[in-house]
Amino acid sequence: MPRDFAPIKRRRLSDAVSAQIQDRIAAGELRAGDKLPPERELAERFGVSRGAVREALRNLERTGVVALQAGARGGAFIGQGDPSLIGDSFRNLYQLGGVSLDDLTEARIWLESTVVRIACERATEADLAALAANVDEAERLLLAERYEDKIDIQVEFHNLLAKATHNVVMVMLMAALMDVMRDFAHAVGGERTDLTIRARRRFLAALRQRDAAAAVAEMTEHLESLQVRYRERMRDRRGSSRA
Incomplete structure (x- = not known):
């Protein structure tokens, strides 16, 4: 990732996390198939709790922006979208x-x-x-x-x-x-x-x-x-x- 994430200062922390990830996708800095850092690392970068990051990722998963995969090689990946x-x-x-x-x-x-x-x-x-x-x-x-x-x-x-x-x-x-x-x-x-x-x-x-x-x-x-x-x-x- 070329830029670091900015600390969150809004009330709805998960929404702000989601917005920053979507902004990176719109800017072309994140593309389909890219793997996001682990929750703990994302929480540190955003300056929020892991719970806020987890909620943001689940919200993005529901809209097809992020795909969550389990297992040793799993994690959060930028999705293909879901028409x-x-x-x-x-x-x-x-x-x-x-x-x-x-x-x-x-x-x-x-x-x-x-x-x-x-x-x-x-x-x-x-x-x-x-x-x-x-x-x-x-x-x-x-x-x-x-x-x-x-x-x-x-x-x-x-x-x-x-x-x-x-x-x-x-x-x-x-x-x-x-x-x-x-x-x-x-x-x-x-x-x-x-x-x-x-x-x-x-x-x-x-x-x-x-x-x-x-x-x-x-x-x-x-x-x-x-x-x-x-x-x-x-x-x-x-x-x-x-x-």
């Missing part, structure tokens, strides 16, 4: 009522419209093959009446589409949204029709033709139709529960 935490935040907001189905659908239309346009330009033959195989698997599960398993496959279609942009930020944003949609879809139950599968095949035809306008229109129509079907299933579930 799934974005999805966890969205999921918590949805479960607490801070995000509605309308909000989710609107955000999905905006995001997927951009993703589709980029995918039309960048998707490789391997990307197209993965998307087609996903639709084939969803159809197989439908015919086998494995409706709940089909949900996960159909959610993965959107993640594969985001990967076809070859942009890691788009992949993370899509994964976060689809984590919420997976929970929601399982809550209302798997769809027992082939409406989504047929929509996917039309969409893939436009994508293969690199027709961005047609592909965006097909995806938007599908998401709006899906929202209506979700509402119907939610209403049916509420009615059956009251009965």
Whole structure:
């Protein structure tokens, strides 16, 4: 480490420790995989107790900034980050009522419209093959009446589409949204029709033709139709529960 850590003078000592470590990461002085000094040494450098250092490291571990490893060669290492935490935040907001189905659908239309346009330009033959195989698997599960398993496959279609942009930020944003949609879809139950599968095949035809306008229109129509079907299933579930 090129610089020493400065003594902490704030009340929330663990927060201040965390902030200094994050500052070093932002400055490029600490990189993924770097090992931090032992707790005792960190406590001396920061001028705080080992308990404050331990709490700071655990907080950073929860956010994916630090990875704590046990054993003789263990310790605290700068992590790679955890994109799934974005999805966890969205999921918590949805479960607490801070995000509605309308909000989710609107955000999905905006995001997927951009993703589709980029995918039309960048998707490789391997990307197209993965998307087609996903639709084939969803159809197989439908015919086998494995409706709940089909949900996960159909959610993965959107993640594969985001990967076809070859942009890691788009992949993370899509994964976060689809984590919420997976929970929601399982809550209302798997769809027992082939409406989504047929929509996917039309969409893939436009994508293969690199027709961005047609592909965006097909995806938007599908998401709006899906929202209506979700509402119907939610209403049916509420009615059956009251009965």
